Amino acid sequence: MSRPVDAEPRPPGLRGATRVLLERELDLAWSGGGGPLLACGFFACLTAVLPLAAGGDPRTLSPVAGGIAWLALALASLLSLERLFERDLEDGALDLLAIGHLPLESVVLIKALAQWIAVGLPLALTAPVAALALGLPVSLAPLAALSALIGGAGFALTGALGAALALGAKRGGLLIAVVVLPLFIPPVVFGAGALERAASGQSPAPALAFLTAYVLFAGVIAAFAGAAAVRNAQG
Amino acid sequence: MIHALSLSDLTVSRGGRRLFTGLDLRLQAGEAVALTGANGAGKTSLLRTVAGLLRPDAGEIAFHDGDGNRLDDHLARGREVHFLGHQDGLKTGRTARRELGFQCDWLGHTQTGFDHAVEAFGLEPLLDLEVRRLSAGQRRRLAMGRLVGSPRALWLLDEPMAPLDARWRAVFADQMRRHLEADGLILAAVHDPLPIPARTLDLGGLA
Numbered sequence: 001m002s003r004p005v006d007a008e009p010r011p012p013g014l015r016g017a018t019r020v021l022l023e024r025e026l027d028l029a030w031s032g033g034g035g036p037l038l039a040c041g042f043f044a045c046l047t048a049v050l051p052l053a054a055g056g057d058p059r060t061l062s063p064v065a066g067g068i069a070w071l072a073l074a075l076a077s078l079l080s081l082e083r084l085f086e087r088d089l090e091d092g093a094l095d096l097l098a099i100g101h102l103p104l105e106s107v108v109l110i111k112a113l114a115q116w117i118a119v120g121l122p123l124a125l126t127a128p129v130a131a132l133a134l135g136l137p138v139s140l141a142p143l144a145a146l147s148a149l150i151g152g153a154g155f156a157l158t159g160a161l162g163a164a165l166a167l168g169a170k171r172g173g174l175l176i177a178v179v180v181l182p183l184f185i186p187p188v189v190f191g192a193g194a195l196e197r198a199a200s201g202q203s204p205a206p207a208l209a210f211l212t213a214y215v216l217f218a219g220v221i222a223a224f225a226g227a228a229a230v231r232n233a234q235g
Numbered sequence: 236m237i238h239a240l241s242l243s244d245l246t247v248s249r250g251g252r253r254l255f256t257g258l259d260l261r262l263q264a265g266e267a268v269a270l271t272g273a274n275g276a277g278k279t280s281l282l283r284t285v286a287g288l289l290r291p292d293a294g295e296i297a298f299h300d301g302d303g304n305r306l307d308d309h310l311a312r313g314r315e316v317h318f319l320g321h322q323d324g325l326k327t328g329r330t331a332r333r334e335l336g337f338q339c340d341w342l343g344h345t346q347t348g349f350d351h352a353v354e355a356f357g358l359e360p361l362l363d364l365e366v367r368r369l370s371a372g373q374r375r376r377l378a379m380g381r382l383v384g385s386p387r388a389l390w391l392l393d394e395p396m397a398p399l400d401a402r403w404r405a406v407f408a409d410q411m412r413r414h415l416e417a418d419g420l421i422l423a424a425v426h427d428p429l430p431i432p433a434r435t436l437d438l439g440g441l442a
Contacts, residue, residue: 020340024333031328092322095288100341101313234288 017101018110025114028083035080036122043076043123047130062135066144066195069131073123073148073191074184077155080119081180082173084111084163089233098234108226109219112160120152131195140198147194147204150211151187157218158183164226167233186214237315237388238264238301240285240420245294249280255438258294264301264388267411267421269429272438278424279321281438282391285422286318298389314343315388319395323378327367331358331377334366339384352384355410356403371398383410390414392423404430 029035050068051061088094097107127148128141136144162180166172194207245258254277262268270278283289285296287308298311306315325334335358339348353359356376361369369377375398382390390411396404408430411421415431423429 017341020337024337024341027329027333028326087326088324091326092320092324093326094324095283095286095318095320095322096324096338096341098288099286099312099316099318101343103309103313234283235290 018106021097021100021102021107021110022114025111026118028087029080029114029118035083036119039076039079039119040122040126042079043072043126043130046072046075047134051134058135062137065131065134065136066140066199067188067192068134069127069136069144069195070148070151070188070192072130073127073151074155074181074188076123077119077152077159077184078177078180080115081159081163081176082166084115084160085167085230085233086163086172089167094230094234098230104227104230105223108160108164108230109157109223112156112219112222112226115160116153116156120149120156124149124152136195137199140195143198143204144195147191147208147211150208150215151191154187154211154215154218155184157215157222161218161222161226161229164229164233167229183218187211190214236300236418237298237306237311237420238418239299239303240389240422241295241297241299242285243295243297245281245284245296246292247277247280247284247289248292249277249289253292254280256293258438260436262420262422264418264420265415267415267423267429267431267433269433269435270422270424270438271426271435276438278438279393282318282320282393282422282424285389286316286391287312288318316391317342317382317385317387317389318391319378319382320393323374325366325374325378327365329366330362331364331366331369332362335362335377335380335384338378338381342381342385342387344385348384348386352380352382355383356380356406372400372403375399376403379407379410382414388418389420389422392421394424394426396425396427 047069054060085094088097098104124145128144131144132138132141159180162176165179166175169175190207190211194204194211197207198204240262242258242260246256247254260268270281272278280289284291298306298308300306335352336349339352353362356379358377358380361373361377366374396407399407411431414421
């Protein structure tokens, strides 16, 4: 004896499950103490402090404006990474995520996507302001936002990988920073490079292409390695 | 749909310590098994292993459908297995409505699953409260909502009744009975006897 077919559970479908998880992640990102605003505030503070530390002379500041802005962006992207998996591990929600329709690889990617939307997007909107404050020419503001947006996807993906690797460790937040910052070097180099090339009148396209390539590469690595790290933390 | 669960020659260790070796168990549709044993005997680890959250050292876990065909492990776990552990997996900052909605949606549901869950565990007055305002028993009832809201054949329960008062224990017993009548399977780690007819599998105690 078995149940009639129409009483079978209706799976949400892959797209449905993706949407459901993405909505939850965005809700958690925005409700959990305003993480995105905190990241933007931190970013703005860093770029405000640097001129004070290095001296306000535009001649020393503006050549390195792009580089400093990108460094600050990378540091600000670190802030809310700990929340990404650690809380779900602590309260048991990670077990629930592991027995859903979607494989863990997809769960990691969706969490990274939510991180990009919730944190990367506001940071990308703050980036031009910060870069202009550091003395970047006004004409480069759209490029600063675009490159920060692409780079933000890379930060979110490698950040998710780092957060998964640091699961269960004491002082995980610090560990994430140590694991992830070296992986943030390529996007910082390419992103700052794009701004620098544009400032010297060259096309920023090659640097942006490298930045995008990094994002795609990070997506593949983060999905598989991140899922493996989560499984390891659960076992 | 899962019709039978079989564990053969299962060996599981945790943190370098062997919990049990050569465990065999066969669970058929409509059957419940109560896992007993001392603290640390491996009840939770066994449930986590069946759910695919822990890898066994040796042995096999197989899910079969009504015709005796073996189901794909990932598919069976992703569609047909409920795991209700010590922790409820609820987010303290979200409302009960959102959490129950997410859990039912994420695990797959019928149109009326959410309403059934609310009705079964008397969740209506709790729905608009944040989870942090709920007591342990209320949280457990909310977490149990997904068992009803999202129909899956195999229920893996870890001390499910512990925080519940007498009234809700009776309600949950009734839900378990209904699940078995609908050809469900239940594997539950318990200290007190299950309030439904169930075989007992004793994992023993610590040596």
